Amino acid sequence: MKSSKARKNQTTSGFLPATRKEMEACGWDRPDIVLVTGDAYVDHPSFGISLIGRWLEAHGFRVAILAQPRHHNDADFKRFGRPRLFFGISSGNLDSIVANYTGNARIRQRDAYSPNGDPYFPGPRTKTNRRRPDRAVITYANLARRAYHDVPIVIGGIEASLRRFIHYDYQQEKLRNSILTDSKADILVYGMGELACLEIAKRLEAGQDLLNIPGTMTRHGHSESLEGEDIRFLPSWDDISTEPSLFLDAELDIDQTARSGDQRRLAQVQKGGTVVVQNRASRPLTTKEMDFLHELPFTRLPHPAFGRVPAWEMIKDSITVVRGCFGNCSFCAIARHQGPVITSRSVDSVLREVDELASASFFKGTVTDLGGPTANMYGVSCKVGESCKKKDCLFPKLCKNLELNQNEMRHLLKKVSAHEKVKNVFISSGLRMDMLLRTPELMADILKSHIPGALKIAPEHTEEEVLYLMHKPGGLLLEQFLKSAREILKKLGKRSGITAYFMTSHPGCTLAHMVAMGEKLKRLRLPVRQFQDFTPTPGTISTAMYVTELDRYDKRPIFVAKRRKDRAAQRKILESLMNKKKGAHHEKDLQS
Helix, strand or coil: CCCHHHHHHCCCCCCCCCCHHHHHHCCCCCCCEEEEECCCCECCCCCHHHHHHHHHHHCCCCEEEEECCCCCCCHHHHCCCCCCCEEEECCCCCCHHHHHECCCCCECCCCCCCHHHCCECCCCCCHHHECCCCCHHHHHHHHHHHHCCCCCEEECHHHHHHCCCCEEECCCCEEECCHHHHHCCCEEECCCCHHHHHHHHHHHHCCCCCCCCCCEEEEECCCCCCCCCCEEECCCHHHHHHCCCHHHHHHHHHHHHHHHCCCCEEEEECCCCCEEEECCCCCCCCHHHHHHHHCCCCCCCECHHHCCCHHHHHHCCEEECEECCCCCCCCCCHHHHHCCCCEECCHHHHHHHHHHHHCCCCCCCEECEEECCEHHHCCCEECCHHHCCCCCCCCCCCCCCEECCHHHHHHHHHHHHCCCCCCEECCCCECCHHHHHHCHHHHHHHHHHCCCCCEEEEEECCCHHHHHHHCCCCCCHHHHHHHHHHHHHHHHCCCCCEEEEEEECCCCCCHHHHHHHHHHHHHHCCCEEEEEECCCCCCCHHHHHHHHCECCCCCCECCCCCCHHHHHHHHHHHHCCECHHHCCCCHHHHHC
16 A cells, blocks of 8 residues: 555655755655644654654655744744645644643643653743643644645644534633634544545645545634535534533534434534534544554654653553544543544554564563553444444443454454563553453453553542443442452462552532542552542533533533632542552642
């Protein structure tokens, strides 16, 4: 699938051009596409901008990377000259507000996606000198427009994807228009973006318009007619301003549209009258396409201009094997961004990537993660398939149509472990407890050979009412899982423990719920590994519950811990349970 033109486009360093000198070394006078990111440039498939860049390169386009540009003027946006086709703009692997502020809106003094973890350019440690500006997509889009007013601007990545409709900004504590409206970009790509970005490039190459591309959104003037059977309007800015509960209705509708595979377009009138229109979602990549994508010629290294990048150090020995999530937890945006359909890579493709990783000078024999959003969704399928209108497979219990083939993941782990240069294969990605209980042999394999120390789980909470609002199974799941896992560990003669991650201050969680959880954890002898205050990030149903203070199911009023003293009181319950001698982390560590 890879063209000879793509091979010729590479610099001698192997990276996509990140400087003008590197671009000229390719023999270009200008690139076709400039991809802008708020992260340091790391040419690894765990970084979204690198995935898109290599994908476009493999289809014959000249792609340059503008990483962490200075944002006080447009000089960096002129680095490569005028792009022939478009600027592709992303905040990076994180939403810029999440990257820059804690859940309690305190400024972060560390950014794992910046050189040496330092969020500031050399010089004063001021807001204007941060490497990643607040609402980076808007800032970058404005600077790109200033540099070359006639070059199309495409926005995408996690920030654009989750802020594509009217959304809540927790740093400003208010609702905002769609980021497409505020950035005045030409088109927004939502979701993972490979197919949409390629279609945009092809259409611009052919001089065609950008209307009705799956996986995109466009802006329309309020005077334009958008009526028709294929379009449905969400509550507008004026509707939500008059009746705030409609914000929750809108979020639920967006979620249901994605899960049902509804082919109709969604429209929403913004403050000021502009209308944003979401086209139907892109189809998921096939296994063959995902194999091809992850086997492109990544250097797997940070670009030399950025030196040490902590995020790279965390993922450099990891391999993505699965994409998508059908978990549908209220507080999580993975399904909204990656989609509710699972795509698993082939074993042969993963083994070829292991060969590539094993040849790297930094590899010491341990594959730190074979995973994705949820590792044990690898190889899982559905009897109903794409025609399912629900795609809510784990709540309130596992769907009867879910096919849990534990042998797929077991076979993958066995084959990777047998590689001559691999000493250890670990799973550091999330694992669903309810699925592990249904796949006991896989669970035993993981506990025996594939956990780095303790088994890490994420129950989030223990109390039925809170778990229900989180859209997670309750009942005796945690107790059943602990009993089963401990029995396996005992048979194996392993002393490895089980540590857990929890969330405080989720909408509907009261201090009484936290006290009950604290008592239950003591009874279960379950140490608290990490916990974090709920953060109302854009694009989740939990955030809509936070804003409206309403239950997602019946719209009854719920308690929401918004005041700092209420959040601190909930946090204190778990802080008292932390085992600091064993290096457990509390909320301040997570927020640093």
